[in-house]
Amino acid sequence: MKTTYTISIFTEDSIGLLNRITIIFTRRHINIESITASESEVKGIYRYTIVVTVTKILVENLVKQIDKQIEVLKAFYHVNSEIVSREIALYKVSSNALRENDLFIKIINDNHAKILSVSNDYVVIEKTGDEVGISQLFKDLEKFGVLEFARSGKVAITKPMKTLTTYLKEIESNSKITIKNYNSN
Amino acid sequence: MKKHNKYNSEVTGAEALILALLDENVTDIFGYPGGAIMPVYDALYDYMDKLNHYLVRHEQGATHAAQGYSRVSKKPGVVLATSGPGATNLITGIADAQIDSTPLVCITGQVASHLLGTDAFQETDVLGISMPITKWNIQVTKAEDIAPAIAKAFYIATSGRPGPVLVDITKDAQFGKTNYQYKKCESIRSYVPYPKVNIEDITMAANLINEAERPFILCGHGVLLSGAEKQLLELAEKANIPVASTLLGLSTFPPENPLYVGYLGMHGNYGPNLLTNECDVLIAIGMRFDDRVTGNVSKYAKQAKVVHFEIDPSEVNKIIQADIAVLGDAKESLELLLPKIKSKNRKEWLKRFEECNVIEDEKVIRQAINPDSEKLRMAEVIDKFHKISEGDAIVVTDVGQHQMITSRYYKFNQPNHFVTSGGLGTMGFGLPAAIGAKVALPNKEVVTVLGDGGFQMTIQELGTIMQSNIAVKIIVLNNNFLGMVRQWQQLFFDRRYSFTEMKNPDFIAVAAGYGIKGKKVTKRDDLYQAIKEMYEAKEAYLLEVVVENEENVFPMVTTGAGVSEIILE
Numbered sequence A: 001m002k003t004t005y006t007i008s009i010f011t012e013d014s015i016g017l018l019n020r021i022t023i024i025f026t027r028r029h030i031n032i033e034s035i036t037a038s039e040s041e042v043k044g045i046y047r048y049t050i051v052v053t054v055t056k057i058l059v060e061n062l063v064k065q066i067d068k069q070i071e072v073l074k075a076f077y078h079v080n081s082e083i084v085s086r087e088i089a090l091y092k093v094s095s096n097a098l099r100e101n102d103l104f105i106k107i108i109n110d111n112h113a114k115i116l117s118v119s120n121d122y123v124v125i126e127k128t129g130d131e132v133g134i135s136q137l138f139k140d141l142e143k144f145g146v147l148e149f150a151r152s153g154k155v156a157i158t159k160p161m162k163t164l165t166t167y168l169k170e171i172e173s174n175s176k177i178t179i180k181n182y183n184s185n
Numbered sequence B: 001m002k003k004h005n006k007y008n009s010e011v012t013g014a015e016a017l018i019l020a021l022l023d024e025n026v027t028d029i030f031g032y033p034g035g036a037i038m039p040v041y042d043a044l045y046d047y048m049d050k051l052n053h054y055l056v057r058h059e060q061g062a063t064h065a066a067q068g069y070s071r072v073s074k075k076p077g078v079v080l081a082t083s084g085p086g087a088t089n090l091i092t093g094i095a096d097a098q099i100d101s102t103p104l105v106c107i108t109g110q111v112a113s114h115l116l117g118t119d120a121f122q123e124t125d126v127l128g129i130s131m132p133i134t135k136w137n138i139q140v141t142k143a144e145d146i147a148p149a150i151a152k153a154f155y156i157a158t159s160g161r162p163g164p165v166l167v168d169i170t171k172d173a174q175f176g177k178t179n180y181q182y183k184k185c186e187s188i189r190s191y192v193p194y195p196k197v198n199i200e201d202i203t204m205a206a207n208l209i210n211e212a213e214r215p216f217i218l219c220g221h222g223v224l225l226s227g228a229e230k231q232l233l234e235l236a237e238k239a240n241i242p243v244a245s246t247l248l249g250l251s252t253f254p255p256e257n258p259l260y261v262g263y264l265g266m267h268g269n270y271g272p273n274l275l276t277n278e279c280d281v282l283i284a285i286g287m288r289f290d291d292r293v294t295g296n297v298s299k300y301a302k303q304a305k306v307v308h309f310e311i312d313p314s315e316v317n318k319i320i321q322a323d324i325a326v327l328g329d330a331k332e333s334l335e336l337l338l339p340k341i342k343s344k345n346r347k348e349w350l351k352r353f354e355e356c357n358v359i360e361d362e363k364v365i366r367q368a369i370n371p372d373s374e375k376l377r378m379a380e381v382i383d384k385f386h387k388i389s390e391g392d393a394i395v396v397t398d399v400g401q402h403q404m405i406t407s408r409y410y411k412f413n414q415p416n417h418f419v420t421s422g423g424l425g426t427m428g429f430g431l432p433a434a435i436g437a438k439v440a441l442p443n444k445e446v447v448t449v450l451g452d453g454g455f456q457m458t459i460q461e462l463g464t465i466m467q468s469n470i471a472v473k474i475i476v477l478n479n480n481f482l483g484m485v486r487q488w489q490q491l492f493f494d495r496r497y498s499f500t501e502m503k504n505p506d507f508i509a510v511a512a513g514y515g516i517k518g519k520k521v522t523k524r525d526d527l528y529q530a531i532k533e534m535y536e537a538k539e540a541y542l543l544e545v546v547v548e549n550e551e552n553v554f555p556m557v558t559t560g561a562g563v564s565e566i567i568l569e
């Protein structure tokens, strides 16, 4: 059975690593539903958040293959109930919408959205929320004609989890375990 | 030759690279020059007394040579190539090394950094191209970054599950100046090469093995990579457990040991395939359940509990779900396991393998090595070669029927004496890989067994043999067909032999053109003596054996079939 999983990946700052990670998905013909990247709470360590809908066995395999990349510190996967997540969406509609002012404002308010910018030709609306809410607003605004629509992709914080610094310590001490199988040195 | 104090003196990036290789105790490199790597070749000119460079005839040959070198010596193989076409010619070998866990350090030249991304002459994005087939890769654009990149490259290539790495160095970095200092890389915080063995997993594995009535060990390449041959032997002998080997695991277990039951997979032995579906505990050590081993996964060892000893966590539960997974280096894990293993008599179970052996012997082996056909058969050649070399040769194969026949009929006395392209199945691998193996171990007899097709994919490496005087012995089993593909056409495509027949050159004349001695054999009466002559020759030698055109390799687990549906004829 397929479920939506949010994969969180903590990495070193390294050129090309994102490419290495996305290859793992494209090789298996898996569509990445959203992807975001930013610096994490620890300086110099980056966090990617990737959303996919796959089976549990597959997400386990993917996460292990991601974790195996040299510059990946740790990768996790979570189902929706284990994370708190948000997404931002921006909608551009024609300023004609303002002619039906009451309905327009009601839609904005009911959806907990806000007007970000108004010009002669168009209005830009911002909404922060989950996928369902963002799609609902899109539907509601369609009657005015949506000229442009952009979503940020999900950012997520996991609910119960050891802190990143605890993991870092663990990984760092494990990375020191050595066995010499090769004669080079 | 240049002499100077290498430390605390300013050198070019190119020279820093050479010094770093020397600091990694590299003695041999396989390569090919070109524009973007010229500063390195220029620096190499001063170090010819310390670094042997082998000039191959195609960069693919350099990668396979480096693979052969590494597989027999357990040292990383080092490859040098220029940008653009030089770099792209490495791709097949890198992919092969990645899937067969072989440590290579590939160094490519790159256009100057201000030209990157502009489609400059001989610029290709080798980092992007090699990303899915390297364990790690990096582009270096400054002279001072070369030594640290090389240190990391060697560490990553040779630690944990080994694999190929690529270091792409821009031309300005090669020309730039730096103060050379070398610090070996000993760990990388984001990389755990050896998962800590969990002792509870070991205990659970031991309990399962001790309780088993019909345990069965599958040994893979990981046992060789970790040097756990002795521990494996001890485990098998202590508990009387039969052992079978994957293609890349061949040469791990002593072939004359009664617990050794043979070779697994599509053209493997009858018993190990059939009885995979009768064992009660399957003990997989350093192997990854390749589809050529499992056949149809839904019909694979369903009755058995699976214990998987594996260094790479991403291999666990990838193909076959493990009941107990023991993560870690095979040798370390087996050492922890051994004291917990109880001795047990498993005569009845072992007898099952003997029975299968008798059947296979009657139906397949006897006819293959003592055929009544007029034309020679591949198996009799390999069987005689085995007897003449007493199982002591380093054997390198190409890909196809001859590879499967060699795997079946040569019995390896010593570990790391078999080199073949397993996961990628790369035709053209054999000849250059044999060159690398001979360079690594010049005192060993290295014999490569090739098909007439695969030989011609890298035949130009005869030039490398000539120029560097590398005494590789070559057996070409010539069936005038792309035999393995023809076999499939015969069995599964109604004998429609679409483009598998080969019109071949006079191989002996070709070899002679390179100054290599050779002989062509067509008759059974001449075979033994001809192999002996080849084996005892002091220099490189080519023996062409003309064999049956339409011979098929059996047993066979056909596509879609389960391992126990293996057919004998």
Ligand SMILES: Cc1ncc(C[n+]2csc(CCOP(=O)(O)OP(=O)(O)O)c2C)c(N)n1
Pocket: B398, B399, B400, B401, B402, B403, B425, B426, B427, B428, B450, B451, B452, B453, B454, B455, B477, B479, B481, B482, B483, B484, B485
């Ligand atoms: C580079 C490459 N191309 C194609 C194949 C597909 N292939 C596998 S075996 C084989 C036939 C090999 O023929 P030959 O070298 O004559 O050996 P034989 O099977 O006759 O022993 C081919 C074409 C391959 N493995 N590698």
